[in-house]
Amino acid sequence: MGRFIRADDEGSVVLEVVVLGVGLLVPLLFGAISIMDVEAARFAATSAAREAARAYVTAPTVVQARARATMAARLVLQDAQRSPVTPAVTCVGGCLRPGSHVNVTVSLAVSLPLLGRSALTVSSTESMPVDRFRDAP
Numbered sequence: 128m129g130r131f132i133r134a135d136d137e138g139s140v141v142l143e144v145v146v147l148g149v150g151l152l153v154p155l156l157f158g159a160i161s162i163m164d165v166e167a168a169r170f171a172a173t174s175a176a177r178e179a180a181r182a183y184v185t186a187p188t189v190v191q192a193r194a195r196a197t198m199a200a201r202l203v204l205q206d207a208q209r210s211p212v213t214p215a216v217t218c219v220g221g222c223l224r225p226g227s228h229v230n231v232t233v234s235l236a237v238s239l240p241l242l243g244r245s246a247l248t249v250s251s252t253e254s255m256p257v258d259r260f261r262d263a264p
Contacts, residue, residue, distance in 0.1 A: 161239050168237040172251035175200040179214045180231040180255035189222045197220035200233055209235055226259045244263060 182199035186192035193216060201211040212233060220227030234250040 133171050149258075157240065162216060164239070165237050165249065167207065168235045168249045169211065169251065171204055171209050172233045172235050173253070174207070175203040175212075176214065176231045176233040176251045176253035177255075178203050179233065180229055180253040183216060183229050183257045184223070186223070192216075192223060196231060200231075202209050204233075204235075223261075224263055225255055225257060225261050227257045228254050229257065230254045 131210055153166060160180075179196040179200040182195035183192045186195045196216055204211050212235060215232040217230045217236075218227060219230065222229070230252055230253045231254075232252040234248055236246045237249055238246045
């Protein structure tokens with residue numbers, strides 16, 4: 128019967144698999160790493176904003192509230208291995224007045240691998256009510 132493989136085609140499959148495999152694997156790996164890094168930053172920003180808002184509304188004075196919010200955000204970001212940022216705090220209805228709201232925004236810059244200086248900004252905002260039955264500062 129015979130041989131169906133020509134002598135000049137032997138070994139070309141290995142070469143094609145290596146070239147195509149690397150050519151497809153590298154962009155796929157880059158995309159997966161980028162998505163994971165952005166999602167990790169988004170989770171860190173959300174957690175930092177939530178904890179900063181909680182720390183703010185439980186403080187006895189506005190001065191202590193800002194210091195506590197900054198420290199809470201920095202601790203969460205440090206735990207997530209992100210660079211510390213100062214959260215932006217805005218008060219709706221007065222700061223620490225019973226029944227008011229505190230909005231805390233945390234923004235993080237995420238640098239994408241292999242793109243050098245380009246970065247995405249990930250932001251998260253958390254709104255926390257001040258207890259209606261607390262004493263006004």
